[in-house]
Amino acid sequence: MTDVKDKPDGVGFGRVTRKEDARFVRGKGNYVDDIVLPGMLYGAVLRSPYAHAKIISIDTSEAEKHPKVKAVITGALLETLNLAWIPSLSHDVIAVLATDKVRYQGQEVAFVVAEDRYSARDALELIEVDYEVLPAVVDAKRALEPDAAIIRDDIENKKDNYIFDWGSGDEQATEAVFKKADVIVEQDMLYPRVHPAPMETCGSVADMDPISGKLTIYCTTQAPHAHRTLYALVAGLPEHKLRVYSPDIGGGFGNKVGIYPGYVLSVVGSIVTKRPVKWVEDRSENLMSTSFARDYHMKGKIAATKEGKILGLRVDVLADHGAFNNTAQPTKFPAGFFHVFSGSYDMEAAYCAVKGVYTNKAPGGVAYACSFRVTEAVYAVERMVDRLALELDMDPAELRMKNLLRPEQFPYTSPTGWEYDSGEYPRALRLAMDIAGYEDLRKEQAEKRANGELMGIGLSFFTETVGAGPKKHMDILGLGMADGCEVRVHPTGKAVVRLSVQTQGQGHETTFAQIVSEVTGIPTADIEVVHGDTDNTPFGLGTYGSRSTPVSGAAAAVASKRIVEKARLIASAMLECAPEDLEWNLGRWQVKGDPSAGKTIAEIALAAHASLELPDGIEGHLDASCVYDPPNLTFPFGAYICVVDVDRGTGKVKVRRFIAVDDCGPRINPMIVEGQVHGGLADGVGMALMESIAFDEDGNCLGGSFMDYLLPTSLECPSWETGETVTPSPHHPLGLKGVGESATVGSPPAVVNAVLDALKPFGVKHADMPLTPAQVWRAMQGRPMRTDLAIK
Amino acid sequence: MQVPAPFDYKRASTLAEAIALLRECGPDSRVIAGGHSLLPMMKLRLARPEVLIDINHLSELDYIKVDGNTLKIGAMVRHVTLQKSHLAAEYYPIFAEAEEQIADPLVRNRGTVGGSLCQADPAEDLSAVFSALKADILIAGSYGTRKLPISEFHTGPYTTALNPDEILTEIDVPLRSNTGSAYEKVERRVGDWAIAAVGTMVRVDDGLISEAGIGLTAVRADHFRAKEAEDSLLGRSPSTEAIAEAASLAARHCNPFADQRGPEDYKRHLVEELAKRALSRALNRSLPEVH
């Protein structure tokens, strides 16, 4: 067990137990579904059973006759409110309730509001919808064929399922390095559609006060302020009469970034019935209709010298965006940050081209702890490096060591224009290899292979790209990605910090208190963190893409530094000396050369609220705020090694060991960092071995329950072996980099590389995730399967 | 939240009362045991019984005991009880081996042996176990009781020989000397249903196989059984060849279909592979222990 008491004074960074756990372990959290308001009604959504069908008619009359039903809302009603369609986060629209056609299985068709959730569900069965079924576009590779059904005929003149082409890097320079390369390896690979599957599904309680006209939306959102502004912009609701309140959130992972039809419907329901309306989706609704992740068909091509010096990389992507283009990413980046795909390696040139297409599948796109598609990018490059190692017959660790960026190259500008802030890559890889006992593992593998046993060792080195982001480069629907923070020290020296970001389990109530504590010296226990409530926090874009620590954490640090500076001026008035004569001794300003003369932050706070005469220009009280526009992104990194054993008779994979060395800069609370890493590694094992949402040829979702969409359990996870190196970010006020998604980004390729390494004796070069027993066995037979379609 | 359609609830405290209630409430009533199959289907509204008759208080059906030459397992025995039963394991290690791979501890704490058989899910594990053991099923109805060999109990996916007003009360397994048993299952993840699984029972008398049972699940074998493979073993001395031949027959005589757990060729391969493993282990266990 980790000792969580190595911070006896409770000030600043270090292992301290999480403040929020006191309520969570007692079952006293307060989630959206725990909210009960007087007179509250319950909503339920009728969903499409078909992936693609024309709606001929909807008859709600029987449902309306149900004695407990208060309202039945259809797309026709929404059209009168101009709310049938709302803008997506990617220059498109999404349907709140289908009016013309349904475009994926599980799409919202009608909404019933009733006195209890049972009646709401019962009434759904009384709605008659007459559909004319159309052929479904399921295979992204066939979406652009001339005879493919047109999904988006709602868009004027739309005659195909094409969305966009987008590229990054220097295509000609990349072609040029391919010309001079000794070795070129090509590989097709699919990062299948997966789902964040948070423990808490999505939901909302909308409460329109008919008298004050104030609308309160309790909602499972990772970005309450962004939601509020979008409601104001889209529905024309006055922003000051809108309060979005995100209480405890049971996991987000990107699933709770966007605005879902269900949220809008609870609002409409409350406006129509003049009563609060709760809507909470069930598990299947969550898996079938909310933001999926990945679904990238990639063709990688890597060029190298025969000695193993990587020269260039090209990746061509076919991106399946589902029925509406609703990926959540900075507006100018239709493939998110995928173009960081040259990864951790020094190479002359790189180019990627991404083509987006519509299919009859649920929309969404960037979700599941991926840092805006860095997950896909890292998978592409880490698989290509392993493919190259296979081709060169070189140890994959040696090949990586040879090509990793060297410390002196930082700050490093990548071939696609990213400026990596800091890194010491070889040190991290060496540490991971030492923890693993890499050389011994290779020996053991050779012995096992001689006996016909299948053991695999897989590596992955990742560079994360987080903390979006500088206003000059990125925005979401025009909103700059800066975040605010307010710190207020109460007269008795306790403090409150108000944040624009919202935790979904990451432990912000503890770590942000620790950040303020680290700077001001106020004990963590004396600092209250307020977040999730737009009425009580400053504006900002919320928590996703591992941005809380790099952006809001910086805002909290700067605001705290402003407090300390103001405290200095007040202390100088108290001590009747010049501010320059004071020095800071964490938590106390004291006179240089006379440490006995000094004032603690608590004494200063009291004086700031009392009758003390303050220096000119200094107002009373002790508070400060900051809006932080990050100068650059931060680039955490890490080296992962996975060891697997594969049963050659059944294809079953056992993850024997997993070594994860993470460098996220200084660690605010190492225990929480380790927790984040453990969770992400489990995610990675899940994606590599069992998670995926496939569709049959009619567009039926084959991953719509936890019996079909498998999440890993403790039994599939080894006891994680973690390590750390510390390379601070030069531009973050405390050197912090963020860690929330590192392990999800970095671990899948390590697991896949390990399994494929185990299968090397069969001549297997690649097989797509998830590497289920069937897929592994098929790979051994030389016939791996497509994992995005129904298994035939 | 997934919610079932409206239903009525009645609790029975004796077997006689449960049968009377079934009769009284008619064919749209169902007994509920552990509820781990019935409730999920009700929540998805795939099952919509009008009345649930709760038999969880029928302690008279909760026992594992030996009576003469028979191991008797009551219908209300929970998975966990069978999993941990020393008595059952002493005669047939297949029970513990299969049970620890059925679902997860939460399901095993509530789910019952009777409910599993009556659910008749085509991937149900205990059906393969009891087929391998050639068990008999005891049934009670308002007319009295009857007994069926397991090979006549399942009539198809999700259907059994039970009439609407009947209750499965007990499973009888004959005790055998010089007998070994084993269970092999491959699942995509702990708690998942089988991709394929094989249960075996082999009795060896005087160096020759005198009785063999091979149960298969999740591969659409008739009555969860590999009859041709069983027959091929009779009278033979235990050998790698005999095992391989039986395993290959088992793979040939089942009808797996492709789904997200795997394609047909893989499932057939698994049957062969797992049959080999389970047969060799059962044969090893059939040897008298050397002290």
Ligand SMILES: Cc1cc2nc3c(=O)[nH]c(=O)nc-3n(C[C@H](O)[C@H](O)[C@H](O)COP(=O)(O)OP(=O)(O)OC[C@H]3O[C@@H](n4cnc5c(N)ncnc54)[C@H](O)[C@@H]3O)c2cc1C
């Ligand atoms: C997550 C999960 C994973 C699972 N994994 C597996 C697995 O890997 N392998 C496996 O084999 N099973 C698995 N199961 C199924 C589980 O074993 C069964 O759900 C359960 O044991 C059935 O028993 P029950 O008592 O819960 O039946 P119930 O759900 O109460 O009843 C099932 C059916 O049988 C009827 N019934 C019950 N008892 C009797 C009786 N005595 N007489 C007549 N009819 C009766 C009921 O009316 C109902 O129709 C899984 C279930 C879940 C939820």
